Amino acid sequence: MKNRKTGEARLLEHIEKTFRFPLDRRLLLGPGDDCAVLRHAPGKDLVITTDELVEGTHYLARFAAPEDLARKLIRINLSDLASMGEVTPVSCVVGSGLRKDTPEDFILRFMKELKAEALRFGISIAGGNLAGARENHFYMTVWGESGGSELVTRYGAKPGDLLFNFGPLGLAAAGLEILLGGRAAEKKKFPGLVKAFWRPEPLLKAGALLGRTGLASAMLDNSDGLARSAAIISELSRCRVLVSPGEGACPPELRAYSALKKKPWRHYAVNGGEDYGLIFTSPAKELARIKALLPGALVVGRLEKGSGSELENFNGKVESFEHF
Ligand SMILES: [Mg+2]
Numbered sequence: 001m002k003n004r005k006t007g008e009a010r011l012l013e014h015i016e017k018t019f020r021f022p023l024d025r026r027l028l029l030g031p032g033d034d035c036a037v038l039r040h041a042p043g044k045d046l047v048i049t050t051d052e053l054v055e056g057t058h059y060l061a062r063f064a065a066p067e068d069l070a071r072k073l074i075r076i077n078l079s080d081l082a083s084m085g086e087v088t089p090v091s092c093v094v095g096s097g098l099r100k101d102t103p104e105d106f107i108l109r110f111m112k113e114l115k116a117e118a119l120r121f122g123i124s125i126a127g128g129n130l131a132g133a134r135e136n137h138f139y140m141t142v143w144g145e146s147g148g149s150e151l152v153t154r155y156g157a158k159p160g161d162l163l164f165n166f167g168p169l170g171l172a173a174a175g176l177e178i179l180l181g182g183r184a185a186e187k188k189k190f191p192g193l194v195k196a197f198w199r200p201e202p203l204l205k206a207g208a209l210l211g212r213t214g215l216a217s218a219m220l221d222n223s224d225g226l227a228r229s230a231a232i233i234s235e236l237s238r239c240r241v242l243v244s245p246g247e248g249a250c251p252p253e254l255r256a257y258s259a260l261k262k263k264p265w266r267h268y269a270v271n272g273g274e275d276y277g278l279i280f281t282s283p284a285k286e287l288a289r290i291k292a293l294l295p296g297a298l299v300v301g302r303l304e305k306g307s308g309s310e311l312e313n314f315n316g317k318v319e320s321f322e323h324f
Contacts, residue, residue: 006228009228009231015031016031016032019031020032024038026038026039026040028045029151029153032154032236033084033153033154033220034049034080034081034083034084034154034220034221035047035048035049035080035081035083035084035087036048036049037084037146037151043147044145044146044147045145045146045147045151046143046144046145046146047081047084047087047143047144047145047146047151048141048142048143049077049080049081049141049142049143050077050139050140050141050142051073051076051077051080051139051140052073052137052138052139052140053069053072053073053076053137053138053139054135054136054137055135055136055137056135059179060179060180061136062182063179063180063182065109066106066107066109066110066113067109067110067112067113068198069110069138070110070111070113070114070117070138071113071117071198071199072198072199072200073094073114073138073139073140074092074114074117074118074121074123074140074142075117075199075200075201075202075276076200076202076223076274076276077092077140077141077142078121078123078142078202078204079200079202079203079221079223079276080142080221081142081144081202081204081207082202082203082204082206082207082208082221082278083152083207083219083220083221083278084146084151084152084153084207084211084219085146085149085150085151085152085207085208085210085211085212085216085219086146086148086149086151086207086208086211086212087144087145087146087151087204087207087208087211088144088145088146089121089122089123089142089143089144089204090123090124090143090144090145091123091124091125091126091142091143092118092123092124092125092126092140092141092142092143093125093126093127093128093129093140093141094114094125094128094138094139094140094141095128095129095130095131095138095139095140096110096128096129096130096131096136096137096138096139097131097132097133097135097136097137098130098131098132098133098136099132099133099134099135099136100132102136110138121202121204123142146211148212149211149212149214150211150214151211152207152210152211152216152217152218152219152280153218153219153236154218154219154220154232154233154236154237155218155236155237155238156216156217156218156237156281157217157218157233157237157239157281157303158217158237158239158281158283158303159239159240159303159304159305159306160283160284160303160304161217161218161239161281161282161283161284161302161303162281162282162283162284162287162299162301162302162303163230163233163241163243163279163280163281163299163300163301163302163303164278164279164280164281164282164290164297164298164299164300165222165226165245165249165277165278165279165297165298165300166203166206166277166278166280166294166296166297166298167201167203167206167222167275167276167277167278167296168196168200168251168275168276168277169222169226169245169249169250169269169272169275169277169300170250170254170265170266170267170268170269170270170272170275171192171193171196171197171251171253171254171268171272171275172193172196172197172200172272172273172274172275172276173197173225173268173271173272173273173274173275174190174193174196174254174257174258174268174272175190175193175194175195175196175197175198176197176274177261178190178193178194178257179194179197186257186260190253190256190257192251192253193253193254193257196275197274200274200275200276201276202276203221203276203277203278206278206294206297207219207278209293209294210278210280210294213289213293215282215286215289215290215293216280216281216282217237217280217281217282217283218233218236218237218280218281219278219279219280219281220232220233220278220279220280221276221277221278221279222273222275222276222277222278222279223273223274223276224273225270225271225272225273225275226243226245226269226270226271226279226300227243227270227271227309227311228273229279230243230279230301230309231308231309233279233281233303233309234307234308234309235307237281237303238307239303239304239305239306239307240303240304240305240306240307240308240309240310241301241302241303241308241309241310242301242302242303242304242309242310242311242312243270243300243301243309243310243311243312244300244301244302244311244312245266245269245270245298245300245301246298246299246300248298249269249298249300250265250266250269254268254269270311279300281303284302287299
């Protein structure tokens, strides 16, 4: 990816530039990171993010139960808080645009699960909005508090750092492929992949640990795949990122599924999105400390002086992502 950018990435860049005019001096971090950060009292920060699920874009009605949507909506938002470091989730507001033909039972089930999830993660639902719409969509804004330790942005990585992944890699993309394919036998055979798509785990404890110890120089949650995450770190931290996920990054279920589909597992791991693991960088000398604190964290690349992001090693040479 010597800088292949999707239309969405280009538009986001334009949005971030356009709105970078913080009139409020308490706004420590504005557009362009996983969350905005507002210092509301000395040493006390509010950490804020928003995300949504749109029918036809993020899921299809035929494979989405209201409980799935409620769980995923809250979890993808909390995942953004996790990627900022030590943040305690506090509350959210939630809204939806609904087609006229949406059964009342669907909405009640969505609400019931949303409440159960809010209680599970210890956050309040502070308000929201409802409107009619042509396609169903569900959105949320969530905020948390921070103050004890420095927050981790996307732009602190340095040449010589290692690139780490903590959490699933490629599983959700395979899960979505199974759901789109609609084959019941595949769904039954690969439950972990489908679960990875619908129930991402916001890695709040791991994020807090990395924030508290100051071990992560840059961090984001993996919403758009390893390749896109590497490109973001490369652009914002002004480094060259070489991505090289080793065999250890592929769990047996993804290995079995990619064999069935005759695709390399790295196709899912590198290009697939919506895993919501933590992707972070750290100086190479911290490798042992990171392994001790987060045994599941895997080195998936390294940073050099320069620009751009490319794949390295697993087929014996450096390649741009387009050739993969
Ligand atoms: Mg994010």
